[in-house]
Amino acid sequence: MGEKWTADKILDLSGKTIIITGANSGIGYESAREFIRNGAEVIIASRDPIKADRAVLRIEEEFPGAKLKFIELNLASLESIRKFAGEFKSNYDRLDILLNNAGIMMVLYGETEDGFEYTMGTNHLGHFALTGLLMDRLSTTPGARVVSVASNAHYAGKMDFNNLLFENGHEYTPMKAYSRSKLANLLFTYEIQRRFQSRDHGVIALAAHPGIAATSLANHLFFNKISWLIQPAMKLIFQSSAMGALPSLRAAVDPEARGGMYYGPGGRGEKSGYPIVVDSNSASKDEKDALRLWERSEELTGIRYLD
Numbered sequence: 001m002g003e004k005w006t007a008d009k010i011l012d013l014s015g016k017t018i019i020i021t022g023a024n025s026g027i028g029y030e031s032a033r034e035f036i037r038n039g040a041e042v043i044i045a046s047r048d049p050i051k052a053d054r055a056v057l058r059i060e061e062e063f064p065g066a067k068l069k070f071i072e073l074n075l076a077s078l079e080s081i082r083k084f085a086g087e088f089k090s091n092y093d094r095l096d097i098l099l100n101n102a103g104i105m106m107v108l109y110g111e112t113e114d115g116f117e118y119t120m121g122t123n124h125l126g127h128f129a130l131t132g133l134l135m136d137r138l139s140t141t142p143g144a145r146v147v148s149v150a151s152n153a154h155y156a157g158k159m160d161f162n163n164l165l166f167e168n169g170h171e172y173t174p175m176k177a178y179s180r181s182k183l184a185n186l187l188f189t190y191e192i193q194r195r196f197q198s199r200d201h202g203v204i205a206l207a208a209h210p211g212i213a214a215t216s217l218a219n220h221l222f223f224n225k226i227s228w229l230i231q232p233a234m235k236l237i238f239q240s241s242a243m244g245a246l247p248s249l250r251a252a253v254d255p256e257a258r259g260g261m262y263y264g265p266g267g268r269g270e271k272s273g274y275p276i277v278v279d280s281n282s283a284s285k286d287e288k289d290a291l292r293l294w295e296r297s298e299e300l301t302g303i304r305y306l307d
């Protein structure tokens with residue numbers, strides 16, 4: 001067995017600029033702490049200013065002088081995504097790491113501001129649009145990385161290009177939508193990496209999954225009226241958010257990491273443990289589906305990536 005990869009392995013990140021979506025809680029929050037601990041400048045991209053301010057205060061208390069900024073981002077709104085990208089770009093010339101972490105899981109059928117099914121709209125289309133709008137900063141920052149947080153749930157995911165967004169709730173179930181969105185995160189990662197390879201800007205794309213970690217994600221569960229009870233129970237059963245953040249951190253900073261790699265916990269069933277390179281299913285590597293998803297995502301969001 002190789003040496004365990006822990007957050008102590010993170011090298012100095014001074015001078016690096018990092019955006020984390022959904023960094024006010026869970027895995028995103030823990031990732032922000034570690035990036036800050038190692039000297040990076042971190043942008044907390046979150047939809048709720050109150051929760052984000054609380055997260056910023058907690059990190060600043062722990063790391064006085066932390067370079068930390070909150071910029072509002074609602075991935076369920078193309079207008080908000082455009083506003084976020086504009087504000088970021090008018091203040092920052094570089095983007096070393098874009099950590100596409102935010103997500104919702106197992107919600108009742110609903111639609112984003114732009115009429116996309118809520119889970120696919122937030123978890124996939126929102127990040128697709130965000131990454132596209134930030135490409136100019138990524139492509140001019142040496143060694144930049146795009147890391148997307150997927151899930152073991154991708155194994156249950158099925159693409160259906162005749163009804164990609166469960167139009168009007170047709171054939172919708174919370175699990176189908178979540179697993180499709182997580183499969184989409186991987187199809188997106190592998191497709192964007194293929195596109196990066198044919199350019200000479202040196203940006204790479206990777207994916208990570210946390211196994212099962214005790215975070216706020218279960219609060220979204222459509223049947224969950226007892227999150228106050230589930231939260232403490234989860235903490236007893238599952239690994240911590242800090243452990244869950246390690247695969248994302250490794251994908252973001254390990255000098256050995258290469259484009260297209262997927263990190264997850266090395267324990268049994270990839271549920272917990274220290275991060276290693278893991279595999280994903282054949283559906284996630286289907287190049288035709290990846291291309292179709294890319295083209296549909298461009299059509300739906302109106303975002304075209306720079307050549």
Ligand SMILES: NC(=O)c1ccc[n+]([C@@H]2O[C@H](COP(=O)([O-])OP(=O)(O)OC[C@H]3O[C@@H](n4cnc5c(N)ncnc54)[C@H](OP(=O)(O)O)[C@@H]3O)[C@@H](O)[C@H]2O)c1
Nearest residue numbers: 022025026027074075076101102103151212213215216217
């Ligand atoms: N925890 C696990 O066991 C597990 C397993 C597999 C994969 N994952 C993945 O890990 C990632 C992080 O989840 P987590 O477990 O850390 O859960 P979490 O604590 O609930 O964090 C999710 C974050 O996403 C944010 N978010 C949700 N919708 C958003 C939107 N429209 N715009 C901007 N931000 C939004 C949330 O903001 P609010 O606080 O405002 O809701 C929160 O900050 C997700 O992609 C999830 O699918 C988690």
